[in-house]
Amino acid sequence: MNSIDELRLRLRAFADARDWEQFHAPKNLAAALIVEAGELLEHFQWLSERQSRTLDEQTRSAVALEMADVLLYLVRLADQLGIDLIEAANRKITLNERKYPAHEVRGRSDKRHT
Amino acid sequence: MNSIDELRLRLRAFADARDWEQFHAPKNLAAALIVEAGELLEHFQWLSERQSRTLDEQTRSAVALEMADVLLYLVRLADQLGIDLIEAANRKITLNERKYPAHEVRGRSDKRHT
Amino acid sequence: MNSIDELRLRLRAFADARDWEQFHAPKNLAAALIVEAGELLEHFQWLSERQSRTLDEQTRSAVALEMADVLLYLVRLADQLGIDLIEAANRKITLNERKYPAHEVRGRSDKRHT
Amino acid sequence: MNSIDELRLRLRAFADARDWEQFHAPKNLAAALIVEAGELLEHFQWLSERQSRTLDEQTRSAVALEMADVLLYLVRLADQLGIDLIEAANRKITLNERKYPAHEVRGRSDKRHT
The missing domain is CATH 1.10.287.1080 (MazG-like)
Structure with missing residues (x-):
């Protein structure tokens, strides 16, 4: 558990x-x-x-x-x-990884930052 | 982990x-x-x-x-x-258990409800 | 004033x-x-x-x-x-009046309600 | 009005x-x-x-x-x-004026700042 x-x-x-x-x-x-x-x-x-x-x-x-x-x-x-909070949180990180590709948003404050 | x-x-x-x-x-x-x-x-x-x-x-x-x-x-x-979120959360539940004894607050909406 | x-x-x-x-x-x-x-x-x-x-x-x-x-x-x-708060508030009501025509949203809770 | x-x-x-x-x-x-x-x-x-x-x-x-x-x-x-919002707001400022005397709180960020 x-x-x-x-x-x-x-x-x-x-x-x-x-x-x-x-x-x-x-x-x-x-x-x-x-x-x-x-x-x-x-x-x-x-x-x-x-x-x-x-x-x-x-x-x-x-x-x-x-x-x-x-x-x-x-x-x-x-x-x-x-x-299931943990499942939802992991799913959301995966979504964010696709939505904010590192090379596009690096160091920019005009994008969301989870 | x-x-x-x-x-x-x-x-x-x-x-x-x-x-x-x-x-x-x-x-x-x-x-x-x-x-x-x-x-x-x-x-x-x-x-x-x-x-x-x-x-x-x-x-x-x-x-x-x-x-x-x-x-x-x-x-x-x-x-x-x-x-440590989990430790803090467990500590807070323990505090709430003492602060809101079941026999005193049962079914009352004028008390906090964590 | x-x-x-x-x-x-x-x-x-x-x-x-x-x-x-x-x-x-x-x-x-x-x-x-x-x-x-x-x-x-x-x-x-x-x-x-x-x-x-x-x-x-x-x-x-x-x-x-x-x-x-x-x-x-x-x-x-x-x-x-x-x-100018008052001006902005009046402007917003006007926007809402157009966005939520009375005959379309009457009594519905699935629309915003300003 | x-x-x-x-x-x-x-x-x-x-x-x-x-x-x-x-x-x-x-x-x-x-x-x-x-x-x-x-x-x-x-x-x-x-x-x-x-x-x-x-x-x-x-x-x-x-x-x-x-x-x-x-x-x-x-x-x-x-x-x-x-x-009456305006009356309440004026009453609150008066309360704050008494609660935060200027000479005691000047330039201090550890006091409330309404």
Whole structure:
């Protein structure tokens, strides 16, 4: 069982134990996910790009927990929709490799950058 | 090597081949992540909660790719910051288990629901 | 002078007095705006649509201040970019009126709804 | 009648003509608003702060329409909730003036910057 599957089962048990399945409509989870993404971005909004590459330990630790929140909602949403996150992510990288050939986009900021 | 680690290495190679490391400041990745979270939410914004639980196959497939985008930026950001996503996510679930005891919050929508 | 112009001048004076112009790059303001939009959405994420139409007074008051934050960053961003918000908004409504003819989209949720 | 009031009435007529009131629950409007805020931020995500201060005319024009979208949902949401946006915004500036005294926060990026 991979680590995402373990999170998936742990989150399912967490929701079941609290009878929160009723609130976990995909619409609500997608909203909760972007709210957490906002809390993550908040840490960076007034930093320069350079500063964002060298966070102090306290900020880095807070950022890690915000990222955890995003991942948890993502995993929970995938579970509700029956989506295999890892498979979708690998498929998307393959699509991006074709869409952005290295020799065409090298060093250019006017292209997407996943 | 777990599946997140595989994504991490694949994304690193992807960025290196395109010389996009320069754009991948954590600040920019956190911004890109929330942009993708917005594209994800867009699919649900006018659906009822009930409708969001029964997506047609075309929408579900599009949603899977938006979720992939969120995960890819999350993994890339974690790589740039030296954060172990899976460890942080498990730590966060443990924190939530203590913060929201099942017998206190069962079935209540006025509590957070990770 | 319209009310948006008054806000614009008040915000400019606010930033000048604090020497915050240096942080108010459009990129940063657009990030700050979406962070506030996330704080706004947070109030609604676990509510049903029906519940969101009948907020208690405390929530409504908190929501009003989150909406104020969004507007303030929007006005500040428009000032930095030399954009006339009211003109742009009216132009956009006109575009939407043409794009979504009433007789074609009446009561349909599969169309955008500005 | 101020310019926000004019937008409010125009948007109300727009929704009425299309029978879209049913979709305009505050929850949905708050979601739609952040989706537009994401489309706005997308224009800036790979730009440096400096670049974001000097947009080319085509980008600036696209940005203006994204900002219009944010404003339209904000005005529509305020109408649904019976909130006076301009009053709330002025109240918020007054709160911020007290919270961030100029002599204490001058030139500091570790404080909020509305």
